[in-house]
Amino acid sequence: MISCRRSERNSVRNLVKMSRNVTSSNKEKQTRKKQVTKRMKLNNNLNADHILQSSCNGSRTPTYGLNRLNDSFFDVPCEDLAKRLLGKILVRRIDDGTVLKGRVVETECYPGGEDKASCSYNGRITETIKAVYMKPGTAFVYVTYGMYHCINISSQGAGAAVLLRALEPLEGFEFMQLERQKRRKTTSAAATKRKELQVHDLCSGPAKLCMSFSITKSSCNERDLAVWDGMWIEEDDSKEEALHIVTSHRIGIDSVGTEWALKPFRFYLLGNSSVSRRDEAREKAFRE
DNA sequence: CTAAGGATTTGCT
DNA sequence: GCAAATCCTTAGA
Known part of the structure; x- marks a missing residue:
């Protein structure tokens, strides 16, 4: 009962x-x-020309990074920008005064339009991706896999941008190390065995470099790298030797089909240990 | 060394 | 409801 x-x-x-x-x-x-x-509704009201125009207004003189590369450096087709970014130095200035530097060693281009791997494929515009339609030199930061960030730099051409895939750390190792440790998984077994990361592992991937450089959507998206005091690109005056650029296919976009996944849209510096993924076949072909 | 699975939020179809 | 421009850890060769 x-x-x-x-x-x-x-x-x-x-x-x-x-x-x-x-x-x-x-x-x-x-x-x-x-x-x-x-x-x-918001997305439907977005217009590429309008976004470009309004993002060109409001230029001002930066206080920091007086050696930075300016508008004309970014205002080229994305394939050219992807190549010319290699060997340049990304500088990040955090609000507390910390300065981080890294040499760009790996990039990918996302031209938009026909390219199925581009977020701007077929002219698609949304609030989250509208930075790729902004003035060349604008940072486009987005969240990937729910927990990581990636950074692109807008280039010439509507919806075209260059993804920064890897940097060779030059300055601010300790800060980067701390930022990376924050995000590492903390299972008790692994935590005790945990070692410091090698310098060349600090920024050897698109999400890794964003962690190390403290690049997030809220802090960096839609910023103009030609004038913003928080981040910019500089020429590297220390090296005079010619750069050896390996051309390969882009990473992590297999789902869009082989035609676009196999396009030679990834570029990296031969022999640099910070590159995220090497293409042995292309390197061999390069040497011959 | 490679392979597999989990983490985890966002925005679109 | 599901896919996503990734990373980390663990297991096994």
């Missing part, structure tokens, strides 16, 4: 629970629907 009553009570309880769940999930659905329509 008792158990019967108890089970009755439980089933009632479950029903209440369920109905609560149903109503709350309906509410959630409605809110989500509203958010989606709102977002779509």
Whole structure:
């Protein structure tokens, strides 16, 4: 008898629970629907020409980075920008005064338009990606896999940009090391065995370099690298030797199909240990 | 060394 | 509801 009553009570309880769940999930659905329509309205109003024009206004003289590369450096087709960025120095100035430097050693170009791997494929424009339509030299930072950031630099051409894939750290190793440790997984077994990262592992990937350089969507997206005091690109005056550039295919975009995944849109400096992924075949062909 | 699986949020179809 | 421009750890060769 008792158990019967108890089970009755439980089933009632479950029903209440369920109905609560149903109503709350309906509410959630409605809110989500509203958010989606709102977002779509915003996105529908976006226009490439307008975004470009309005992002060209408001230029000013930077206080920091007086040796920085200016507008004309960025205002070239994305394939050219991807190549000319190699060997240049990315400088980041954190608000507390910390300065980080790294030589660009690996890039990828995302021209937009026909390219299925580009977020701006087929002229798509949304609030989150509108930085790629902004003035050449604008930083486009987005969240990937729910937990990492990647940084692109807008180039000439609507929706075209260059992804920074790897840097060779030059200055600020300790800061980078700390930023990387923050994000590392903390299972107790691994934590005890944990070692300091090698310098060449600090920025050897698009999300790694964003962690090391403290680059996030909120801090860096839509910033103009030609004038912003937080980040810029400089010429590297220390090296006079010619750069050996290896051309390969882009990484992590297999799902778009072989035609676009195999395009020779990734460029890196031969023999640099900070490169995220080497292409042995292309390197061999390069030497011959 | 390579391979596999988990983490985890966002925005679109 | 699902895919995503990645990284980290663990397991096994």
